[in-house]
Amino acid sequence: MQHINVGIIGFGTVGAGTVEVLLKNSDIISSRVGSEVVIRKIADLDIDSDRGISVDSALLTREAMEIIEDPDIHVVVELIGGLDKAKEYILKAMKNGKHVVTANKALLAEFGDEIYQAAEEYGVSLAFEASVGGGIPIIGSFKGGLSANRIQNMMGILNGTSNYILTRMTGDGLPYQEAVEEAIALGYAEDPPTLDVDGTDAAHKLAILVSISLGVPITFNSIYREGIDKLTPEDIRFAGEFGYCIKLLAVARTRGNRLEARVNPAMIPLNHIMASVNGVYNALYLEGDFVGPNLYYGMGAGRRPTGSAVASDIISLARQIRHGIKKLIPPLAHVHPQAREASARPIEELRTAYYFRFSAVDKPGVLSKISGILGDHRISIASVIQKGRDLKGSVPIVMLTHEALESDVIKALSLMDNLDVLTDRTMMIRVEQGEEGPTE
Amino acid sequence: MQHINVGIIGFGTVGAGTVEVLLKNSDIISSRVGSEVVIRKIADLDIDSDRGISVDSALLTREAMEIIEDPDIHVVVELIGGLDKAKEYILKAMKNGKHVVTANKALLAEFGDEIYQAAEEYGVSLAFEASVGGGIPIIGSFKGGLSANRIQNMMGILNGTSNYILTRMTGDGLPYQEAVEEAIALGYAEDPPTLDVDGTDAAHKLAILVSISLGVPITFNSIYREGIDKLTPEDIRFAGEFGYCIKLLAVARTRGNRLEARVNPAMIPLNHIMASVNGVYNALYLEGDFVGPNLYYGMGAGRRPTGSAVASDIISLARQIRHGIKKLIPPLAHVHPQAREASARPIEELRTAYYFRFSAVDKPGVLSKISGILGDHRISIASVIQKGRDLKGSVPIVMLTHEALESDVIKALSLMDNLDVLTDRTMMIRVEQGEEGPTE
Numbered sequence: 061m062q063h064i065n066v067g068i069i070g071f072g073t074v075g076a077g078t079v080e081v082l083l084k085n086s087d088i089i090s091s092r093v094g095s096e097v098v099i100r101k102i103a104d105l106d107i108d109s110d111r112g113i114s115v116d117s118a119l120l121t122r123e124a125m126e127i128i129e130d131p132d133i134h135v136v137v138e139l140i141g142g143l144d145k146a147k148e149y150i151l152k153a154m155k156n157g158k159h160v161v162t163a164n165k166a167l168l169a170e171f172g173d174e175i176y177q178a179a180e181e182y183g184v185s186l187a188f189e190a191s192v193g194g195g196i197p198i199i200g201s202f203k204g205g206l207s208a209n210r211i212q213n214m215m216g217i218l219n220g221t222s223n224y225i226l227t228r229m230t231g232d233g234l235p236y237q238e239a240v241e242e243a244i245a246l247g248y249a250e251d252p253p254t255l256d257v258d259g260t261d262a263a264h265k266l267a268i269l270v271s272i273s274l275g276v277p278i279t280f281n282s283i284y285r286e287g288i289d290k291l292t293p294e295d296i297r298f299a300g301e302f303g304y305c306i307k308l309l310a311v312a313r314t315r316g317n318r319l320e321a322r323v324n325p326a327m328i329p330l331n332h333i334m335a336s337v338n339g340v341y342n343a344l345y346l347e348g349d350f351v352g353p354n355l356y357y358g359m360g361a362g363r364r365p366t367g368s369a370v371a372s373d374i375i376s377l378a379r380q381i382r383h384g385i386k387k388l389i390p391p392l393a394h395v396h397p398q399a400r401e402a403s404a405r406p407i408e409e410l411r412t413a414y415y416f417r418f419s420a421v422d423k424p425g426v427l428s429k430i431s432g433i434l435g436d437h438r439i440s441i442a443s444v445i446q447k448g449r450d451l452k453g454s455v456p457i458v459m460l461t462h463e464a465l466e467s468d469v470i471k472a473l474s475l476m477d478n479l480d481v482l483t484d485r486t487m488m489i490r491v492e493q494g495e496e497g498p499t500e
Numbered sequence: 501m502q503h504i505n506v507g508i509i510g511f512g513t514v515g516a517g518t519v520e521v522l523l524k525n526s527d528i529i530s531s532r533v534g535s536e537v538v539i540r541k542i543a544d545l546d547i548d549s550d551r552g553i554s555v556d557s558a559l560l561t562r563e564a565m566e567i568i569e570d571p572d573i574h575v576v577v578e579l580i581g582g583l584d585k586a587k588e589y590i591l592k593a594m595k596n597g598k599h600v601v602t603a604n605k606a607l608l609a610e611f612g613d614e615i616y617q618a619a620e621e622y623g624v625s626l627a628f629e630a631s632v633g634g635g636i637p638i639i640g641s642f643k644g645g646l647s648a649n650r651i652q653n654m655m656g657i658l659n660g661t662s663n664y665i666l667t668r669m670t671g672d673g674l675p676y677q678e679a680v681e682e683a684i685a686l687g688y689a690e691d692p693p694t695l696d697v698d699g700t701d702a703a704h705k706l707a708i709l710v711s712i713s714l715g716v717p718i719t720f721n722s723i724y725r726e727g728i729d730k731l732t733p734e735d736i737r738f739a740g741e742f743g744y745c746i747k748l749l750a751v752a753r754t755r756g757n758r759l760e761a762r763v764n765p766a767m768i769p770l771n772h773i774m775a776s777v778n779g780v781y782n783a784l785y786l787e788g789d790f791v792g793p794n795l796y797y798g799m800g801a802g803r804r805p806t807g808s809a810v811a812s813d814i815i816s817l818a819r820q821i822r823h824g825i826k827k828l829i830p831p832l833a834h835v836h837p838q839a840r841e842a843s844a845r846p847i848e849e850l851r852t853a854y855y856f857r858f859s860a861v862d863k864p865g866v867l868s869k870i871s872g873i874l875g876d877h878r879i880s881i882a883s884v885i886q887k888g889r890d891l892k893g894s895v896p897i898v899m900l901t902h903e904a905l906e907s908d909v910i911k912a913l914s915l916m917d918n919l920d921v922l923t924d925r926t927m928m929i930r931v932e933q934g935e936e937g938p939t940e
Contacts, residue, residue: 081648081790087838091715092647094835189645195791197637197645204644205629205637207532208521208811275531333797336776343795350521350808351635355783355797357773368790371648383825395534398527 063098064378067127067158069149070139071104071120074163074190076111077367078137082374083113089371093378101127104140128153135377137370138162147171154182159381161373163190163366169267173277173401176391185380186391187373192265193218193342195365196358197372202272203393209348211273215328215492216310218265220340220360221249221256222288223308226296226325227338230305233293248340258287259308259323266310269344270321273312275394276402284322284407291325295417295487298458299327301445302415305335306489312404321404327415327491408467413442413491418457418476419484426481427457433475434461437468454483460491503538504818507567507598509589510579511544511560514603514630516551517807518577522814523553529811533818541567544580568593575817577810578602587611594622599821601813603630603806609707613717613841616831625820626831627813632705633658633782635805636798637812642712643833649788651713655768655932656750658705660780660800661689661696662728663748666736666765667778670745673733688780698727699748699763706750709784710761713752715834716842724762724847731765735857735927738898739767741885742855745775746929752844761844767855767931848907853882853931858897858916859924866921867897873915874901877908894923900931 066082068075082089082099090096099119107120121127127136128149136153138146138160146167150160151174160179162168168175168191179186189199193216202211217223221243228239240257243249255261263283270278288308299306304327313320328334333355337343342360347353359365380388389395420426431441445458473486506522508515522529522539530536539559547560561567567576568589576593578586578600586607590600591614600619602608608615608631619626629639633656642651657663661683668679680697683689695701703723710718728748739746744767753760768774773795777783782800787793799805820828829835860866871881884899913926 077790085648085650085790088650089648091834091836091838092829195645195788196794197641200640200644201637204640204816205635205809205812207815208525208529208808210525210528333773333776336773348635348808350517350525350804350811352799352802352805353797354636355795357795357797359792362792364790365792368648368788369645371790372645375647376644379829383828385823385825388823388828389532389819394531396531398531 062382063096064093064135064381065098065100065133066135066137066374067101067103067130067133068099068137068139069103069124069127070141071102071107071111072139073363074366074370075102075104075139076113077363078139078370079115080113080364081367081371089375092375093382095378095382097374097378100133101130103127124149128156128158133158134381135159135161135374137374138164139370141166143167143170147175150175151178154178154184157182157184159185159377161187161370161377163188163370165191165261165264165268169264169280172268172271176277179391183386185377185387187377188268189373190366190369192268193344193356194358194360194362195368196342196344196356196360198269198344198356199272200372201356202269203389206348206351206354207393209350210314211346211348212314213347214269214273214312214344215334216262216266216269216344217307217334217337217342218262218310218344218360219256219308220342221253223337223342224248224340225257226288226291226306226308229291229293230296233297235293236289236291257289259285262308262310262323266312266321266323270312270319270402272392274402275392275397276399277392278321278402278404282321282404284324284404286324288325290487294456295489298417298445299415299489302327302443302460303330304328304491305330307334307337309492311492319402319404320410322407322410324490327489329493408470410466411463412466413463413493414461414469415489415491416459416461417487418482419454420457421481421483422455423481429479429481430457430476433472437472439464439468439472502822503536504533504575504821505538505540505573506575506577506814507541507543507570507573508539508577508579509543509564509567510581511542511547511551512579513803514806514810515542515544515579516553517803518579518810519555520553521804521807521811529815532815533822535818535822537814537818540573541570543567564589568596568598573598574821575599575601575814577814578604579810581606583607583610587615590615591618594618594624597622597624599625599817601627601810601817603628603810605631605701605704605708609704609720612708612711616717619831623826625817625827627817628708629813630806630809632708633784633796634798634800634802635808636782636784636796636800638709638784638796639712640812641796642709643829646788646791646794647833649790650754651786651788652754653787654709654713654750654752654784655774656702656706656709656784657747657774657777657782658702658750658784658800659696659748660782661693663777663782664688664780665697666728666731666746666748669731669733670736673737675733676729676731697729699725702748702750702763706752706761706763710752710759710842712832714842715832715837716839717832718761718842718844722761722844724764724844726764728765730927734896735929738857738885739855742767742883742900743770744768744931745770747774747777749932751932759842759844760850762847762850765929767929769933848910850906851903852906853903853933854901854909855929855931856899856901857927858922859894860897861921861923862895863921869919869921870897870916873912877912879904879908879912
């Protein structure tokens with residue numbers, strides 16, 4: 061029986077997890093594939109550090125090209141991260157007829173188009189389960205179990221670092237900065253955790269999900285991004301009084317031909333199942349036109365879960381190779397996509413409900429001024445909380461609106477900034493009304 | 501480009517949902533497959549009733565054999581349910597070289613072994629995503645994204661009817677019988693809902709999940725089953741006081757070579773994500789040795805979600821057919837399973853924590869008698885609630901135990917039944933301690 065030979069480029073956290081699962085669960089893997097899956101080479105600039113797994117030192121090399129040019133290697137696994145080198149290695153490996161597995165979300169989000177086309181051109185397979193949601197089999201579900209559906213709505217908690225920070229701010233009232241420092245100390249966040257907390261990492265993952273859902277790459281820069289660094293424990297408390305919690309959400313919706321795709325802090329109802337996703341966990345909630353609401357939940361990062369996802373891609377490719385197939389399905393799982401590229405509409409065209417927290421001076425007539433400006437911009441108020449003076453001497457006026465147009469909100473808030481009855485910039489958070497209930 | 505021809509046997513609820521999704525989303529489906537998927541024939545004894553979808557009447561036949569013997573049909577979809585006829589049709593279709601898709605959980609649970617072997621023997625594929633969890637892509641995740649893992653622990657809410665009943669008993673304190681009648685009136689339950697509430701339906705699904713997880717069929721009768729019909733609103737309230745809710749759980753665990761597989765009402769901690777699964781929703785929570793905890797959630801039944809799952813299987817098979825492959829992976833996704841058959845150990849060997857509600861006469865010394873018997877059977881008490889007289893004149897004494905052996909519990913409770921200080925049989929509910937937290 062033919063062995064399936066794998067070369068791994070990048071022996072960091074995910075590389076070590078991948079090697080670990082391939083070695084420890086080799087019995088399960090060969091039983092599932094029907095052939096042995098063999099690690100033929102591992103390339104990394106550092107081949108001396110201890111990764112906590114024992115690997116034959118003859119497998120280690122500092123030269124990625126030794127893997128890419130090895131005629132016996134069937135599958136090249138790219139786990140170095142970053143853009144330029146990773147792209148170069150992947151394209152060269154494909155050109156050499158290798159199937160490729162990658163966990164590189166930034167690369168796929170920003171240069172996916174080029175990479176998907178190269179796979180088509182060279183007639184090889186490309187798999188990237190590990191790029192979104194760690195070990196949660198999300199990509200596989202889009203390619204498989206959900207494949208008969210139009211996905212109309214997705215809401216993802218796709219960044220474990222920011223979800224941990226928000227969970228700590230919610231549960232214990234920690235200020236943002238303290239929660240960040242704790243996350244860094246516990247190893248859940250890098251220092252500084254910029255790409256995690258500013259929404260970039262979640263947007264990379266959302267780009268991949270939208271692309272696999274539609275079957276065409278989405279222009280990454282069309283995805284609106286907003287981070288969590290301006291949120292305060294007060295906003296989280298007020299959200300709770302309205303029956304909501306705050307999560308960093310990656311949202312994508314299709315309405316007719318219009319595509320909405322954005323990452324922003326959002327309020328979701330406390331009785332929505334996504335409100336139960338806490339700590340470093342990730343989840344994707346989606347609604348398909350036939351399947352209805354679905355949720356996928358698990359560890360979104362970490363050596364072992366991500367290694368599990370990479371290994372599952374290797375297994376899928378190994379099954380194909382055993383049957384002599386070069387390419388069972390294209391990278392985005394559409395043989396005949398209906399467009400060349402997708403692009404999200406500008407955030408100004410968004411229609412949603414909003415939360416506002418105004419910092420007002422404690423004088424009569426302020427609420428009337430505020431509501432007058434909102435009314436002028438077709439923004440109608442759903443509920444208001446006005447509390448005593450506890451925020452820096454000013455009075456917080458907090459409200460939820462009905463659905464309004466973002467461009468109107470932007471105009472109204474910019475007028476508010478000039479009001480002398482408001483002592484600070486107005487806090488705005490988008491509200492998701494995601495109804496939780498049977499679809500039929 | 502070659503068309504993929506499908507024949508559907510059974511035009512009931514799931515059949516109609518399958519036809520509906522194949523017709524309504526034919527653009528998505530052909531884009532994903534790269535060929536058109538064509539419904540060639542639909543067989544049902546009743547070809548006159550309106551199913552709410554317009555189908556060319558020339559496609560309809562009363563003769564299943566017309567489908568099974570049609571040389572142009574690639575995929576036969578069995579959706580009639582039941583055992584004998586369904587099995588006969590599936591085996592004949594396979595013998596004729598057809599790939600088979602089925603949603604028939606009872607058949608796979610009870611006769612899976614024979615059917616999986618026939619698929620191997622005739623060199624065809626068998627797919628059954630719709631047999632568990634409606635449209636939730638659970639089977640696909642076992643075959644794909646989770647395939648490098650040893651699944652150590654599964655806890656499923658796999659029957660929407662009983663979950664709806666328990667949700668109503670929990671949220672509104674409805675007695676069991678009232679909740680059942682409401683479920684029947686709303687169309688969530690059959691009348692009578694025997695197989696749903698007695699655990700049989702969930703056990704069928706658990707059998708399939710255990711089989712696909714281990715790669716070998718499990719003997720259905722080795723799965724212990726207990727229904728929800730003895731639960732009272734009082735037990736649900738007491739569970740809440742201890743910080744738990746009650747769900748009908750399908751549980752499977754492997755510890756070394758020992759397999760635990762059972763369906764029973766179980767208490768789960770309120771902060772566990774499974775406690776958020778309410779109404780007619782289904783969910784599967786599992787832990788793999790690398791992926792860690794994972795949850796899959798969605799509608800577990802219904803025409804459209806189940807149709808979505810059937811169609812996803814058709815898409816997978818159609819992709820293979822286009823590439824000329826008869827059989828990419830075996831039915832249970834293991835080419836070389838490590839055993840011939842699996843069997844769960846007897847319930848008497850279970851070790852878990854327990855909830856007991858004793859109906860005691862209000863006299864001194866009762867608690868000491870009870871705890872004496874428990875102590876004699878190596879059952880140690882974790883916490884106790886004793887309340888005023890509100891249950892039929894007797895005093896409820898409610899307790900949680902530490903982990904104990906089921907055979908000891910059975911002996912202790914049977915001794916209790918003879919105590920004259922207890923006025924009724926003791927209520928016993930198993931307790932799941934499923935910790936919710938990062939695995940590393």
